[in-house]
Amino acid sequence: MASSGTDLTSLIAAAKAEGGLTTIALPRSWCGYGALLDGFTAKYGIPINNLNPDGSSQQELDAITANKGNKGPAAPDVIDVGLSYGPKAVSEGLLAPYKVSTWADIPDSAKDASGYWYGDYYGVMSFEVNTSVVTNVPQDWSDLLTQGKNTVALAGDPTQSSQAVMAVWAAALASGGSVDNAQPGLDFFKKLNDAGIFVPVIGKTATVASGETPIRIAWTYNALADKDSLAGNPPITVVVPKTGRLGGMYIQAISAYAPHPNAAKLWMEYLYSNEGQLGWMNGYCSPIRYDAMLKANSIPADVAAKLPDTSGALLPTLDQITAATNTITTGWATSVGITVK
Amino acid sequence: MVTTPDARGAPSARRGHRRVPWTFLGVVPFFVFATMFLVIPTSYLVVGSFRDQAGNFTVQNYLDLSRPLTANAYTTSIEISLVTAILGGILGFLLAYAVIAGGLPMPIRTGIMTFSGVASNFAGVPLALAFIFTIGRTGFVTVILKTVLGVDVYGAGFTIYSKLGLEIVYLYFQLPLMVLIIAPAIDGLKKEWREASENAGASTFQYWRFIALPVLMPSLMGSMILLFGNGLRADRRVHQPGHHPDRRPALRRRPGQPEPRLRAGDGDGGDHGRDHPGLLLARPAGGALAAMTGSINRPPQMLEALTHHPPGRPRRPGPRGLQRKTLASWLFLLLGIAYFALPLVGTLIFSLRAKPMLSAWTDMINDPQVWSTLGYSFAIGVVTITVSIVLLVPTAFWVRLRLPRLRPVVEFVTLLPFVVPPIVLVFGLITTFSQPPLPLTGTNFGSDVLLVCAYVILSLPYMYRAVDAGLRTIDIQTLTEACQSLGAGWATILWRVILPNLRVSILSGAFLTLAIVVGEFTIANFLARPMFATYLQQISGNLAYQPAAVALMSFGITWGAMGVIALVGRGNQGRIEIGGAH
Numbered sequence: 001m002a003s004s005g006t007d008l009t010s011l012i013a014a015a016k017a018e019g020g021l022t023t024i025a026l027p028r029s030w031c032g033y034g035a036l037l038d039g040f041t042a043k044y045g046i047p048i049n050n051l052n053p054d055g056s057s058q059q060e061l062d063a064i065t066a067n068k069g070n071k072g073p074a075a076p077d078v079i080d081v082g083l084s085y086g087p088k089a090v091s092e093g094l095l096a097p098y099k100v101s102t103w104a105d106i107p108d109s110a111k112d113a114s115g116y117w118y119g120d121y122y123g124v125m126s127f128e129v130n131t132s133v134v135t136n137v138p139q140d141w142s143d144l145l146t147q148g149k150n151t152v153a154l155a156g157d158p159t160q161s162s163q164a165v166m167a168v169w170a171a172a173l174a175s176g177g178s179v180d181n182a183q184p185g186l187d188f189f190k191k192l193n194d195a196g197i198f199v200p201v202i203g204k205t206a207t208v209a210s211g212e213t214p215i216r217i218a219w220t221y222n223a224l225a226d227k228d229s230l231a232g233n234p235p236i237t238v239v240v241p242k243t244g245r246l247g248g249m250y251i252q253a254i255s256a257y258a259p260h261p262n263a264a265k266l267w268m269e270y271l272y273s274n275e276g277q278l279g280w281m282n283g284y285c286s287p288i289r290y291d292a293m294l295k296a297n298s299i300p301a302d303v304a305a306k307l308p309d310t311s312g313a314l315l316p317t318l319d320q321i322t323a324a325t326n327t328i329t330t331g332w333a334t335s336v337g338i339t340v341k
Numbered sequence: 342m343v344t345t346p347d348a349r350g351a352p353s354a355r356r357g358h359r360r361v362p363w364t365f366l367g368v369v370p371f372f373v374f375a376t377m378f379l380v381i382p383t384s385y386l387v388v389g390s391f392r393d394q395a396g397n398f399t400v401q402n403y404l405d406l407s408r409p410l411t412a413n414a415y416t417t418s419i420e421i422s423l424v425t426a427i428l429g430g431i432l433g434f435l436l437a438y439a440v441i442a443g444g445l446p447m448p449i450r451t452g453i454m455t456f457s458g459v460a461s462n463f464a465g466v467p468l469a470l471a472f473i474f475t476i477g478r479t480g481f482v483t484v485i486l487k488t489v490l491g492v493d494v495y496g497a498g499f500t501i502y503s504k505l506g507l508e509i510v511y512l513y514f515q516l517p518l519m520v521l522i523i524a525p526a527i528d529g530l531k532k533e534w535r536e537a538s539e540n541a542g543a544s545t546f547q548y549w550r551f552i553a554l555p556v557l558m559p560s561l562m563g564s565m566i567l568l569f570g571n572g573l574r575a576d577r578r579v580h581q582p583g584h585h586p587d588r589r590p591a592l593r594r595r596p597g598q599p600e601p602r603l604r605a606g607d608g609d610g611g612d613h614g615r616d617h618p619g620l621l622l623a624r625p626a627g628g629a630l631a632a633m634t635g636s637i638n639r640p641p642q643m644l645e646a647l648t649h650h651p652p653g654r655p656r657r658p659g660p661r662g663l664q665r666k667t668l669a670s671w672l673f674l675l676l677g678i679a680y681f682a683l684p685l686v687g688t689l690i691f692s693l694r695a696k697p698m699l700s701a702w703t704d705m706i707n708d709p710q711v712w713s714t715l716g717y718s719f720a721i722g723v724v725t726i727t728v729s730i731v732l733l734v735p736t737a738f739w740v741r742l743r744l745p746r747l748r749p750v751v752e753f754v755t756l757l758p759f760v761v762p763p764i765v766l767v768f769g770l771i772t773t774f775s776q777p778p779l780p781l782t783g784t785n786f787g788s789d790v791l792l793v794c795a796y797v798i799l800s801l802p803y804m805y806r807a808v809d810a811g812l813r814t815i816d817i818q819t820l821t822e823a824c825q826s827l828g829a830g831w832a833t834i835l836w837r838v839i840l841p842n843l844r845v846s847i848l849s850g851a852f853l854t855l856a857i858v859v860g861e862f863t864i865a866n867f868l869a870r871p872m873f874a875t876y877l878q879q880i881s882g883n884l885a886y887q888p889a890a891v892a893l894m895s896f897g898i899t900w901g902a903m904g905v906i907a908l909v910g911r912g913n914q915g916r917i918e919i920g921g922a923h
Binding site: 022028029049050051052053055059062063065066067068069070071072073074075150199200201204205206207208209210211212222225226228229230231233339 | 417466469470473474477478479480502691694695696764768769771772775776780782783784785787788866867868869878879880883884885886888889
């Protein structure tokens with residue numbers, strides 16, 4: 001697969017001939033995907049069939065497996081999954097390698113050397129604060145401990161959801177733990193819960209808006225997208241805490257059974273072009289080519305200004321993710337002892 | 342007179358072995374359909390649950406279930422399901438009794454029955470949010486109690502996130518399910534028994550203790566078991582909206598590796614709007630449970646109750662106790678209405694907090710794709726209903742007429758969809774039908790066909806039960822003989838005689854099927870069909886007020902559709918009586 005030298009013109013022609021692209025689990029409000037999906041179709045005239053927008057990473061792999069023999073509209077061409085699902089999908093033989101023309105800009109630590117998967121974007125944990133309820137806006141994790149009762153919620157159940165796991169892990173970093181020691185995060189949430197500050201319900205846009213969970217801990221891009229969609233009703237402030245900046249990275253990959261393999265490659269070229277990277281930035285995600293683009297001066301000032309300040313964010317390795325996830329999912333019930341519903 | 346080929350009336354000895362294959366031909370379409378679209382697709386997954394990542398045999402996936410965390414979650418589930426099954430059973434029975442035998446006007450009965458149809462399918466995130474908006478810490482009822490009446494329920498230690506709070510939420514679908522299931526049994530209580538016992542000097546207590554309750558007991562127990570199963574199943578959608586409800590550890594998890602879930606739909610805030618397997622569906626797993634334990638000999642006739650008012654039964658209570666009983670019925674009804682209306686009001690109030698006030702509603706109403714996907718969903722619904730009728734009416738008829746001993750088997754098969762999660766079904770279907778001999782998923786039309794077949798499977802428990810319950814009320818043996826003696830063929834009998842007699846039952850089954858189809862998400866989604874539920878999921882991310890409006894909208898539309906069907910069904914209550922046949 002001599003991809004770096006791929007002639008883009010012939011790739012476009014081949015992709016157009018295939019006449020479609022099937023994506024999976026791309027919420028339109030997630031990382032600016034709505035505009036990216038529309039932009040791709042507008043640019044190349046290739047319609048996109050976006051399956052299961054709220055699907056999980058595991059479901060994306062399941063969909064590839066179930067559709068191995070299928071060339072119809074239900075078979076995904078490309079996936080966007082959590083980091084740990086990349087090696088897993090490779091071991092199950094579900095991916096086809098491809099190296100986009102901007103391959104060199106992707107840090108080696110964030111891609112598979114053979115081109116089976118490649119990091120795409122990341123965010124850090126932030127506080128999404130309904131300021132019509134909360135006056136004492138927290139600036140760091142320790143400030144959460146001085147909030148009023150029934151104020152702070154997670155965006156998921158830490159025994160199930162990675163967004164919640166990362167929140168506990170980030171709290172660990174901010175309270176004496178490290179990427180290799182997540183236990184202080186559990187202790188932090190126990191304190192929060194014992195003080196009656198923690199609300200044991202999955203925080204959603206609606207519960208933040210209604211004031212039921214006036215502070216929600218969520219990815220920067222989710223919190224900022226909420227802020228946009230609520231448009232001041234009620235007013236939302238998104239705070240990236242000073243400490244505990246832990247990056248959560250996703251990866252892109254092409255299915256080995258893609259019905260539209262050329263459209264899939266073209267989609268990757270689009271995502272990893274400056275246009276695609278800026279699309280993610282417009283959705284408040286930090287794209288993987290950010291540093292290279294910054295150096296090349298190809299980030300317009302207004303787009304750069306939109307991005308939250310995630311400087312100093314740590315990107316944990318796969319092994320660290322596995323270990324911390326284990327600590328938190330198994331330790332939550334015993335250490336914190338409350339069920340998030 | 343045409344000699345009938347019918348074996349009825351002939352001694353069973355005449356049924357030689359030669360007849361058997363022909364008789365069985367009548368149920369072949371049903372079993373072929375069930376095998377193709379239910380048994381084969383799901384067997385892939387069952388086999389898979391005994392395999393490890395490398396494909397070797399293992400039981401580790403099942404052993405993982407006993408890990409403390411999992412076990413603890415199951416204990417809580419069981420406790421909540423048990424409490425809501427008993428409480429929902431009792432309250433649902435009382436409400437159903439008040440509505441059916443309490444001397445209330447007929448339109449109220451129709452209204453409550455159709456409402457129960459929708460409410461028993463109300464689940465997932467919209468349900469949880471509805472209660473948070475109502476009795477959450479900032480819910481409007483909580484606030485009113487505190488500011489107007491000075492009652493601080495949260496100060497008193499109540500919280501919606503406690504077990505009690507969850508139980509209150511669960512009752513929202515448990516209670517209506519009970520109303521639907523138990524209604525036919527209450528209908529079956531004969532007025533004469535009450536009168537006879539009163540004539541014999543029995544007190545009301547004695548009537549209930551020695552007559553009514555013993556008669557109702559099997560139905561009550563069976564229904565409560567069904568509710569229990571329903572609670573367990575629903576628990577995975579209300580209790581842990583973040584956990585994909587269908588992703589049971591036994592089937593999907595790899596051993597010893599809690600998988601980091603790194604997507605929106607893992608509950609990290611992405612699953613707004615509706616729960617994946619469909620907002621309108623909290624399908625009772627307990628049906629199969631009950632069937633297997635044999636606790637209910639006759640499956641609940643929940644559907645028949647919806648529109649069917651048995652003819653010729655006096656509905657007026659005797660003069661004695663009329664006042665008190667009717668009063669109590671009204672009281673119960675009002676309490677029931679308050680409980681069921683308040684969360685909807687809470688949702689409405691929240692949806693109106695959008696700025697400008699009605700924008701959440703106008704956004705949705707002015708979106709052409711809302712209506713085009715709704716149209717598509719209703720079209721798929723109509724086709725599904727048609728296929729169901731064509732498949733199930735002859736089957737149920739034939740089983741009752743000629744193969745009564747096969748009934749338990751057929752019933753068991755119709756209950757299977759209760760225990761097969763939609764995600765398992767859809768991946769099984771895709772795997773099976775993406776390759777020869779039937780590569781249906783390759784085209785849009787093929788995918789539509791597959792979608793309809795999947796929905797016929799999903800609605801199987803409801804539709805079959807409805808048809809079977811309808812057949813029970815007519816004397817099909819005599820009707821068939823009469824038709825045959827007049828020279829009618831099987832097609833004529835089914836089309837001109839049996840079908841018209843089943844009109845009401847079929848309509849009841851039809852609107853639950855419609856509710857399922859309109860609300861179903863998982864299957865439509867993975868088959869890439871432009872259904873209403875999938876479209877809503879597409880647009881509701883990061884929105885706060887619109888999903889609330891949409892939840893109410895689909896609740897209202899479904900209720901309205903059911904009301905229309907109920908009215909149409911009632912418009913022609915005349916059954917073909919077999920006058921003088923006896």
